Amino acid sequence: MLNKEESDLVTQVGRGTPGGELLRRYWHPVAGARELTAEQPKKRIKIMGEELVLYRDEKGGYGLVAERCSHRGTSLYYGFLEDGCIRCPYHGWLYDKTGQCVEQPFEPNPKFREHTRHTAYPVEKLGGLLFAYLGPPELKPMVPRWDVLAWENGHRTVIRQEPLNCNWLQAQENAVDIVHTYFLHVQTLRHRARMKKERDNGGGTGDPPLGWRPGDNDQVGFGRPFKKYGFQPFEWGIVKTWVYGGENAAEGWGHPMVFPNMLRISAQLHWRVPIDDHHTEIIIVHFKLTEDGRDVEEVEDPPVEFMAPQVLPDGEYAMDTFFCHDKMAWETQGSIVDRSKEHLGESDRGIILLRKMLKEQIEIVQNGGEPRGVVRDPEKNTCIELLGWQHEEDLRTGSYWADGIARKRTRDEVFDERHEEVDVPFGAARPRPEPTEG
């Protein structure tokens, strides 16, 4: 439970808000590089409440400037790209990529133009994504070279979801909410399959509903009997841990929440980038290893896939994909969930950990310090390996699915005394085992 002030602190993203100032210390993806083409070299971007225009100039350089001209507020989105600069379509003021006004066609005094500093931010390309930094220029860190962005032995895809109509923290809290997977995803799909079967009047199983994979049952994936889960802070955020029972009993850790607004799942990295206090852009990079594991000769900007809408024409959530389940859960919490009305239980410990981490990091920034996860050492930034922090051990075979890609960290390299573990009580998510004879 958070009171109004605590909630504002961790949810607000605008310039000058404590949360917004923390988030401005990190690079955020704003588009796939392929989204800007020779025909369509400009794109409107709204990030952390700021309306901007992203553009690619004739030489392939990128610029990111405030959308509204400093002169009389007209949109630079309709402007003209000239020699790496952008010219306002209303009276022709010309800005370079640093925001310096370099021409005012009707103003005779050059001092006026020299004094005109338009808001502008640096942009860097990595792994086919364009990243922007909106923080203090003198504190600009490196763009972190997360493994999925740096690896050269496979192909990347940029996946863009439709914007989420709620505050970013609702999505990010979900990244440390491990138990939701059991009901929101698996039970939803099971229920839909059952409904479908009933509709088909018992004549066989019928077609599986979308999102339902053949063989899905209560003995695989997130649907296995759930025995234990836990949370472990690590270098980049919070790792989740789990113990499943049943036919495919296994234990593992991973799916880390990467501070401040990322989620790593297997070979996918998800960013939840605040558009404003009430909207969030979700950008995903998916990495697929080459068949033979060899490096790709020429790394190209990856394709950008726009996911289909998750809402039916009548306005109802389709509930047929994991993202749609999540979208329903997060958006129906409210545009900014009122956290004074929540009832947090044992299973919400991860959320409490994240909020604590956020608050600490906000205070560090307020006190003039550098928040966690900011990368400045080029040697540590050749490839920031997150895959090795993920592991699931089949309790019968002991095989490791990521063999050959990343070095698996051992249990004692991952866990320390901060590891919090919680038992799932017997019940809906954990069937009481049949009493065994003898």
Add this chain to the structure above:
Amino acid sequence: MLSKEDNELLTRVGPGTLCGELLRRYWYPVAAASELTANRPKKRVKILGEKLVLFRDEKGEFGLLEEHCSHRGTSLYYGFLEDGCLRCPYHGWLYDKSGQCVEQPFEPNPKFKESIKHRAYPVQKLAGLLFAYMGPEPAPLLPRWDLLVWDRGQRRIERQETLNCNWLQAVENSMDFVHTSILHAYSFKKMGRNNMSTDFLGRPFVRYGFQPFQWGLLKSWEYEGDTAGSGWGNPLVFPTMFRQSDIWSAMHWRVPADDSHTEIYVAHFKPSEDGKPVTQPEEPPLEDPPPQTHPSGEYTMNTFYSQDKMAWETQGEIFNRAEESAGLSDRGILMYRMMLKEQIELVQKGGDPMNTIRNPDQNTIIDLEGWCSERDTRAGAGHQGIELSRVRRRDEVFDDRHEVFEVPFGTARPRPE
């Protein structure tokens, strides 16, 4: 740059606002008469933040009443026209054109109905447009601007797509001379489209200026190059009109619908070649130009209006003028704001603001064309056909209030070889 208070003062138009009180001293076009037919004799209109119902009765007379019934607020747009009155569809209250309630079917006491004065405004027809006056009585005369009265040529009337921003952004643009060189001429040139705009407004630009005159503010200009020319005109007619007389002859009314929407009515006039009168239809059709945005919501940017609409709407619903950086080239805008403020104060002190016409002798035809000088036909301006009025001499137009600005060498004025 304006303070927040001044920005509010100069933009808000609702009843009781100071600027709204000033703007209520003028007549505004609210529809074309041809929009009200026997089949569709009623039309909802919104002006200066007030929701109204305009109607034409059986005898062809026009009424304009507040939309919501004085009884219980239901819309009179769904009401019944009866003997020149409008009857509310909910409980049958009947209003005449003056707003007097003349029947209350369920009220026994006739005093009650006599005491009900529903809000109503006078309507007049001129050149096929219906004009309304929403200020205090006695109403001034409806100005007979030259372009509405001429008959030696063809007149067309048009309503542009609703502008989704405050009226002042459009009106300031009338005093923003230099934008024509970039927003229109340069834009078309960038698109590889040569047309009148690039020929006329895209000439090497040397000087521009501003001159207050009887009806508002005039602009002056000087171009050089192969099709060099100079002139004056294209006045802003106080409070919200724009009279164009360079490429075309046209009059634009910017009618505030509310604080963040504006209707634009335009009358165009093309003189006849032979100078003979042309019979005008009593109620010409209202032209409805195509939308200025693509289905995706992007501005088409291929018409003057689409370019203007982009420039004005993207400034914001009500442009926050605390964030602007006004330069020398914005001098005309500042002159207009000063004029607007003076006139607001004048009304507050009980005076008649400028352009209030009360003498019928001065209202047979109000000449604006004569305030506009030569058309650079060589540079692509439309052929004028006949001379419609006597063009004033330079010394009849300019005085010591004329402010002239030089365009520096650069994008808008190439340095001569």
